[in-house]
Amino acid sequence: MSLAEVEARERRAQARGLYRALEVLRGDMARRAGETLEHWDALILRPEFMASARNLADYLALRRGDLVPFQAPLASLGLSSLGRAESHVRASVDAVLASLALIGGEGAAEYPPVEIFAAGPARLAARRDHLFGARRGAPATRVMVTLPSDAAEGPELIGALLAAGADCLRINSAHDGPEAWAAMIGHARRIGAELGRRVPVQVDLAGPKLRIEAAHGADVRLQVGESFDFVETLAPGRKKARKHDRVQATLSHPALMAAMAEGAAVWINDGKLRARVTEVVPGRVSCEVTSTPGKGARIRPEKGVNLPGVDLRVPALTEDDLGALDFALRHADIIGFSFVQSGADLRALFAAIEERMPGRPPQDWPALMLKIETPLGLRNLPGLIVEAGGRMPVGVMIARGDLAVEIGFERLTEIQEEILWLCEAAEVPVVWATQVLEGLVKEGQASRAEMTDAAMSQRAECVMLNKGPHLAEGVAVLRDVLMRMDRHSNKKSPRLGALGLWHDL
Template sequence: MTHPDPQLIEQALTAVGALRGSAVEHEERYRGLIDAAHPTHRAGATNLLHYLAVRQRDIRDLQRQLASLGLSSLGRLERCALSSLDAVLRALDALAGRPGTRPPGAYPTSFDSGESTLEDHARALLGEGRPGRQTRVMVTLPGDARKRDLKRLLEAGMDVARINCSKGDAGEWAGLIERLRSASRETGFACRVLCDIAGPNPRVSKIAGGPARVAIPASGGKPQLWLCKDLKELKKARAAARDAGADEVAAVGCTIPEVVDDLRPGHRVFYDDGRLGGTVKLVADGAALVEVDFAREGGVKLKPGKGLNFPDSELGIPPLTPKDLEDLDFIARRADMVGLSFVRAPSDVERLQAELASRGAAHLGLVLKIETTAAFRQLPRLLLTAMRSERVGVMLARGDMAVEMGFVRLAEVQEELLWLCEAALVPAIWATQVLESLNKTGVPTRGEVTDAAMSSRAECVMLNQGENIVATVDFVVDVLQRMHEHQDKKRALMRPLSVSRLD
């Protein structure tokens, strides 16, 4: 009989013990963040700090050693970081012939309590959900949705209704919510309401001069365009940049002119969900000259109202616009939760929390929409700040993230977002273009079916409005119910497989 190598066991004990020490040290170092959290979230805040300490190290070699010893390789410690480390240490003690030498510890979460606490938080924010699936379904509703259509959505499986406050007004939203509440009573299906405030979302305001369509010429040259605080001042900018040969190129204004002040040479600029992208070449007199690096085949037409992204720029703009503050007056009275769009820093979260408290609405659920590079980089701090509120969630707004970070990084980034939310015991919402082809055309693509199956790892999946939205809800509910039998977050569930039989 072959026995484990004692030296390997001792090496693993030392390495796992060091991880445990760093987790405890991290907790003590940031004790103030735990104490500031709402009592409901203190266990999650503590566990998040433990998890972050472990993830600051590269433990891949240690994982291989533990697996070779037949032990947990620490690949699923999100919900219970410290207790998972101690479970491995006790197993290593037993292999080293020293069982029972490690006294049981006090943990913020265990495997069971972490799972149940996360589900408690999901229920508090998103509602009870439906039997047979853990993942709720959220649907973005048009302002003119009819009551009979809302009843069909509820019967198909809608658990949360989303209102996009960048469209419509308070009167329209009030009528929609009234019809939804009535449909909910008549069908017997409860439905929470999320109102997304628009936030400081820079868009194209006006266009002047030059061609309205921008395309990369066959010669391979790079076209240019101006981004201006005020198109009336374009002549000054052109005069200051005459040597750049940019006199006759198109110029666009921005709905938030102040962002131009924060641009620097080398910063990237994206237009219309990344259909066109470029780099700031120079900044002069309230305008930035952008050299276009790529554009969709056939060119991209410049239009007012299209979005602008600035992933490299630290934008010194307030997190809440005057319209947002006005919309919060309505949301505080009528909604169940509020979505904070284009959050960038913990101070943005604090500002929203203060505004809700001033309206007597601190009880509302708070959903952080992670859609910028800045938000992703600050996610742990954003989570810990948001956890001062009683009900908290995170929306993975993957469309803007893909634009800002690149499609190559999207799969990696969405995984990390899910891991950190689970470690914080905060529900996650999987969003942006889920089953978009099915919703618009009635036929899904193979790729988006896989994407829908991946959404079962979140506590909620969001669908956009579309011509086939009821059928899309039916479809995603079927997928979620099937995946519920096979997958729990990162853990595969080994139910019996009919295909496993040979006779």
């Protein structure tokens, strides 16, 4: 027997072994996905979302195990390693099984119809256009812009943003008020009509503000090793800390103090001041500073407080949000739901909408943007997507600012990838948000790291820029980066166009 014949026999044996192992994995995937769908079935009121939920269930079942041992052997046979299966999970597995059967001599292969592989991406693209607008000649990834207060004063700023390449606009209801919001939306509608474009507007509900409420010693810069206290009530009659007095602060939500335990981490002002809980007694929690900028950090009212890794059971919908919801239901295309963590949060929002729109079916409601910014919301994300998407158009915003503080900056790097994969499997559009081109928008010059981050954002369906004096310039640069990246990649898949830079070699 020749060497070529020996190698061919080994290849057939390898293919048969892979076929049997992958067939077992496929059966386990189908069983688990079926059980998940039974649990989700009552939540899916929109028939058009059923295929998406089915693919998401397949993806979650497939990714329960470790696929790494399959990937190199499959690639050595010239087959898909399943690394880009998000939008067509079961069809991808079935196509690999069919090829393994052919290579291994197991009989005729039955491949899935080609149309299955295009259906998921087509649904995702249609949902992207529904949420963020459709434009010819634009990047596949849309650009969302957070409007500053002066956007209400006249149409010029919004006109400049749309001319620079913005596709949709965002209003944060934590700032300004209904009169200013209405003026911004009015400008957007008029300019969009003049341009012959639909310009969707998202109005974000602010959610609970987990913050320092009041402080004694807010002018004191704390250094590493120094201590301060959270208390239920500040001592009366003293606003400034005297020498050797400990800084004290009260918190906006009792749940914050109740969740603190000895040894736990506390981050203030997006982590600029980091501390460790050293003592918990009735009415007081003592903390020791573990990290600050070189000049130290102050504990001031209105600064945010985070407890990394701790699940805070705080309702996402506040009384202030209900007022903003009244406005959003009349004027917005998308409602941004901040701090959403559970199905109970979703059901509270649905009940509030139904109360305000009696008899109106969910297809008449604005779309919903799930802002994922806590560990609990992250863990519950598949169920949140299904419960929301089963009722109304839905998107997911990776709120990288709060999320990074909650789960750790290092872990954010992998979690933002996993959210992108999960949402692609669910055929749900994603917004890549927080500090995109921050230096350029605020200071007029982007760092190299920011440009790389902007390029990476092309894998999402939309990228959000925050407000700043150079916002229009930021929009134009981001659009250019996205157009360039569209030449080279689509989600996780590289596009192998000609590399003109080295053609003369």
